[in-house]
Amino acid sequence: MNVRILGTAAGGGLPQWNCACATCTSARTGTGRTQDCLAISAGDGWYLLNASPDIRTQILRTDALTPGPGLRETPLRGVLLTSGELDHTLGLVALREAEQLVVYATPTVLEALPWRSLMEPYGRFDWSPVPAKLGTLAIETVPVSAKPPKYASGEADDWAVAYRISDGADVLVYAPCLPSWSDAFAATLEGASWVLLDGSFYRDDELERRTGVARTARQMGHLPIAESLPHRTAYPTTRWIYTHLNNTNPALDPASSEHLALLAADAELAEEDARLGSVG
Numbered sequence: 252m253n254v255r256i257l258g259t260a261a262g263g264g265l266p267q268w269n270c271a272c273a274t275c276t277s278a279r280t281g282t283g284r285t286q287d288c289l290a291i292s293a294g295d296g297w298y299l300l301n302a303s304p305d306i307r308t309q310i311l312r313t314d315a316l317t318p319g320p321g322l323r324e325t326p327l328r329g330v331l332l333t334s335g336e337l338d339h340t341l342g343l344v345a346l347r348e349a350e351q352l353v354v355y356a357t358p359t360v361l362e363a364l365p366w367r368s369l370m371e372p373y374g375r376f377d378w379s380p381v382p383a384k385l386g387t388l389a390i391e392t393v394p395v396s397a398k399p400p401k402y403a404s405g406e407a408d409d410w411a412v413a414y415r416i417s418d419g420a421d422v423l424v425y426a427p428c429l430p431s432w433s434d435a436f437a438a439t440l441e442g443a444s445w446v447l448l449d450g451s452f453y454r455d456d457e458l459e460r461r462t463g464v465a466r467t468a469r470q471m472g473h474l475p476i477a478e479s480l481p482h483r484t485a486y487p488t489t490r491w492i493y494t495h496l497n498n499t500n501p502a503l504d505p506a507s508s509e510h511l512a513l514l515a516a517d518a519e520l521a522e523e524d525a526r527l528g529s530v531g
């Protein structure tokens with residue numbers, strides 16, 4: 252399987268447009284991060300995992316997603332959503348000129364997406380529950396969160412899922428939103444080649460300490476790295492990569508003790524525009 256890490260930041264990206272914190276300030280002159288999104292190959296083409304608000308920039312810089320040779324031919328076949336959150340779905344609107352694109356999500360997310368009806372007159376979309384097979388890929392979803400996005404209401408066990416995707420050789424687990432460490436989630440990691448894991452926050456009280464906003468990481472639906480990292484040792488052959496990085500996360504600074512702790516545990520932060528799997 253080929254995986255392209257298209258974006259690695261939490262909602263808002265890095266820098267966030269209206270933030271003057273030290274991390275965003277240094278990202279303004281150094282290297283920033285676009286919002287969390289992946290592309291994976293499935294033999295017959297490519298699928299996006301989430302559609303970030305930065306998707307246009309991300310597609311334009313990714314050679315594997317270049318259109319052609321036909322005038323409107325694109326290798327992009329569809330989009331698999333982990334949730335209905337804006338930072339994972341607003342990019343759909345930027346893909347509205349599609350001549351044929353399938354959007355896969357859970358029934359609850361498919362029902363709730365406000366821009367589904369908005370997009371219908373613009374392109375050709377199919378909206379579908381997540382299938383068990385897609386091209387050469389076997390797909391499993393694991394429900395991880397019952398919390399609706401802010402624009403919706405009502406709990407449902409499939410508001411957010413993690414994906415386990417296998418092509419027979421490699422297994423990718425993608426969980427950019429993981430509120431807690433469940434047995435079901437732990438089971439999806441068995442034999443995984445790579446896990447791209449919720450790295451929004453390093454500590455539970457980080458948001459309050461850095462911005463004064465009195466919400467914990469767990470209340471926001473994100474298990475902090477400090478609480479997922481101890482599980483790393485149970486999966487020694489899995490490459491352990493944190494993504495969906497929020498601008499408050501101290502591990503973003505390569506010189507920080509948090510970053511060094513992560514490296515010492517044989518984990519890493521996802522890099523923009525990086526490849527996993529056979530290079531092609």
Ligand code: MLT
Pocket residue numbers: 261262336337338428471472
């Ligand atoms: C999240 O990851 O918790 C959401 O993206 C939050 C948001 O969009 O405000």
Ligand code: MN
Pocket residue numbers: 261262336338339495
């Ligand atoms: Mn998010």
Ligand code: ZN
Pocket residue numbers: 267270271272273274275276498499
């Ligand atoms: Zn900031």
